[in-house]
Amino acid sequence: MKANSAAALPPGFRSTFLDGLTPRELKTALAAARQETISRHQILQQEGDRAIRLWLLVTGRAAVYRLADNGDKVFLRWGLPGNTFGLATILGFPDRYIVTIDAVQEGSLLAWDLAASQKLALRCPNLNKALNAVVANYLGGLINVLGTYAFQPAEQRLARVLVESAHQLGRNGHEGIELDLTNEQLAVAARMTVFTATRKLRKWQGLGILTKHRGRIVLPSLSCLEGVSKGPRT
Amino acid sequence: MKANSAAALPPGFRSTFLDGLTPRELKTALAAARQETISRHQILQQEGDRAIRLWLLVTGRAAVYRLADNGDKVFLRWGLPGNTFGLATILGFPDRYIVTIDAVQEGSLLAWDLAASQKLALRCPNLNKALNAVVANYLGGLINVLGTYAFQPAEQRLARVLVESAHQLGRNGHEGIELDLTNEQLAVAARMTVFTATRKLRKWQGLGILTKHRGRIVLPSLSCLEGVSKGPRT
DNA sequence: CGCTGCCTTGAGTTACATCAAACGCGGTGG
DNA sequence: CCACCGCGTTTGATGTAACTCAAGGCAGCG
Numbered sequence: 001m002k003a004n005s006a007a008a009l010p011p012g013f014r015s016t017f018l019d020g021l022t023p024r025e026l027k028t029a030l031a032a033a034r035q036e037t038i039s040r041h042q043i044l045q046q047e048g049d050r051a052i053r054l055w056l057l058v059t060g061r062a063a064v065y066r067l068a069d070n071g072d073k074v075f076l077r078w079g080l081p082g083n084t085f086g087l088a089t090i091l092g093f094p095d096r097y098i099v100t101i102d103a104v105q106e107g108s109l110l111a112w113d114l115a116a117s118q119k120l121a122l123r124c125p126n127l128n129k130a131l132n133a134v135v136a137n138y139l140g141g142l143i144n145v146l147g148t149y150a151f152q153p154a155e156q157r158l159a160r161v162l163v164e165s166a167h168q169l170g171r172n173g174h175e176g177i178e179l180d181l182t183n184e185q186l187a188v189a190a191r192m193t194v195f196t197a198t199r200k201l202r203k204w205q206g207l208g209i210l211t212k213h214r215g216r217i218v219l220p221s222l223s224c225l226e227g228v229s230k231g232p233r234t
Numbered sequence: 235m236k237a238n239s240a241a242a243l244p245p246g247f248r249s250t251f252l253d254g255l256t257p258r259e260l261k262t263a264l265a266a267a268r269q270e271t272i273s274r275h276q277i278l279q280q281e282g283d284r285a286i287r288l289w290l291l292v293t294g295r296a297a298v299y300r301l302a303d304n305g306d307k308v309f310l311r312w313g314l315p316g317n318t319f320g321l322a323t324i325l326g327f328p329d330r331y332i333v334t335i336d337a338v339q340e341g342s343l344l345a346w347d348l349a350a351s352q353k354l355a356l357r358c359p360n361l362n363k364a365l366n367a368v369v370a371n372y373l374g375g376l377i378n379v380l381g382t383y384a385f386q387p388a389e390q391r392l393a394r395v396l397v398e399s400a401h402q403l404g405r406n407g408h409e410g411i412e413l414d415l416t417n418e419q420l421a422v423a424a425r426m427t428v429f430t431a432t433r434k435l436r437k438w439q440g441l442g443i444l445t446k447h448r449g450r451i452v453l454p455s456l457s458c459l460e461g462v463s464k465g466p467r468t
Numbered sequence: 469c470g471c472t473g474c475c476t477t478g479a480g481t482t483a484c485a486t487c488a489a490a491c492g493c494g495g496t497g498g
Numbered sequence: 499c500c501a502c503c504g505c506g507t508t509t510g511a512t513g514t515a516a517c518t519c520a521a522g523g524c525a526g527c528g
Contacts, residue, residue: 066381147300
């Protein structure tokens with residue numbers, strides 16, 4: 001977890017949050033930020049902790065989830081480069097984080113502490129608009145998940161998770177879209193046991209819809225899965 | 235659906251949105267609004283329609299839900315007096331409503347059309363902050379539902395729905411908190427069949443946790459249900 | 469005082485979780 | 499190059515919560 005303050009963004013980097021600022025504001029913001037490197041399984045924020053840090057994933061991947069009363073993780077979404085978290089720090093409401101986030105891959109982030117966030121809020125009149133865009137995004141995504149597949153049968157849920165994940169974190173290999181996901185990660189995201197996930201994946205592999213390797217999945221085409229996710233044989 | 239433009243709010247009326255404005259801004263806003271009366275089963279907005287109206291429920295009750303691909307409603311939350319909807323109209327993103335809302339009781343609302351909303355946005359610098367608060371509220375509520383009970387067994391879900399509903403729309407009768415909810419409304423909100431809902435309610439009535447009448451439920455105390463909602467016998 | 473819509477009950481079915489037990493891929497070190 | 503080890507993966511047997519469907523009861527309204 002080294003840190004330095006010369007913030008340089010990777011080429012082609014896009015962020016709803018930063019894009020909502022003027023170039024001038026952006027410069028101010030970057031100057032005030034601290035960059036940190038993160039490692040696998042590192043907890044980036046924990047629900048219930050006081051919100052004192054606004055941050056932005058620069059590289060890597062994180063899992064955003066909520067802890068249920070019985071203790072298990074309810075997966076909400078992936079955290080991807082460009083996504084912003086800890087918004088409560090700036091909104092001031094609620095005063096604590098409402099979700100837990102941990103790193104699935106090593107990577108880096110850009111962070112503003114409480115003081116820096118507040119200074120930023122004063123300096124950047126567009127910041128509220130930018131925040132709105134980010135929050136509305138979250139909300140839209142969640143509602144979409146909820147309404148579209150959260151309560152459908154396991155098979156359709158898993159298909160949807162694969163399709164979404166392919167869009168969000170798929171690489172283009174020459175045999176199709178490649179995904180670095182273990183059965184377990186998929187199972188968590190689709191809210192089922194590893195057993196069920198395995199069976200479905202295996203079935204699809206038999207049908208030629210996908211190819212599995214250890215911790216990696218290759219999808220020649222998304223259309224079949226999209227079909228499955230809408231419901232079978234209609 | 236009569237309409238007039240002299241907007242008078244009921245005494246004791248609170249709204250996260252309006253409270254985020256200065257008194258002066260509030261006055262401007264109210265002057266620009268149209269008041270309408272609404273009747274049962276009236277559709278107040280429909281997902282997919284172009285977002286051209288920002289509105290505020292003044293009296294009555296509405297159900298906010300999303301339509302799944304297979305056509306059934308996924309209940310998201312109750313719409314209560316003071317709640318604001320059609321935020322996309324002002325945010326400008328997305329440009330369409332993302333949820334469907336219809337009235338469960340007759341009541342009234344206060345609406346701003348697209349032009350009025352935009353004028354409002356220009357006139358009120360605090361409006362972005364107010365919107366932030368509202369959207370963050372929505373988001374928090376949804377995440378809370380998702381993380382806390384959306385994926386628990388039916389009995390716990392139903393218990394939670396009852397507790398939440400009691401807080402949101404309970405009246406204080408002399409035998410306890412009274413709720414105007416049919417079995418079917420509960421079933422929809424807790425995502426189960428009417429049959430399952432009936433069985434659970436009946437069971438609780440046998441245990442003396444609640445009393446049922448046609449379309450109405452009386453809860454002498456919330457604590458038992460709160461116990462059930464956390465999971466049995468732990 | 470009948471009728472309509474809400475509510476209740478039971479029997480049969482299904483999807484998915486749970487559990488126990490191995491298998492095999494891919495890295496490591498000999 | 500081969501043997502080993504560990505984790506991600508696979509399989510089948512079994513249990514169960516909750517849905518489906520069919521049918522009947524009953525409250526409250528007109």
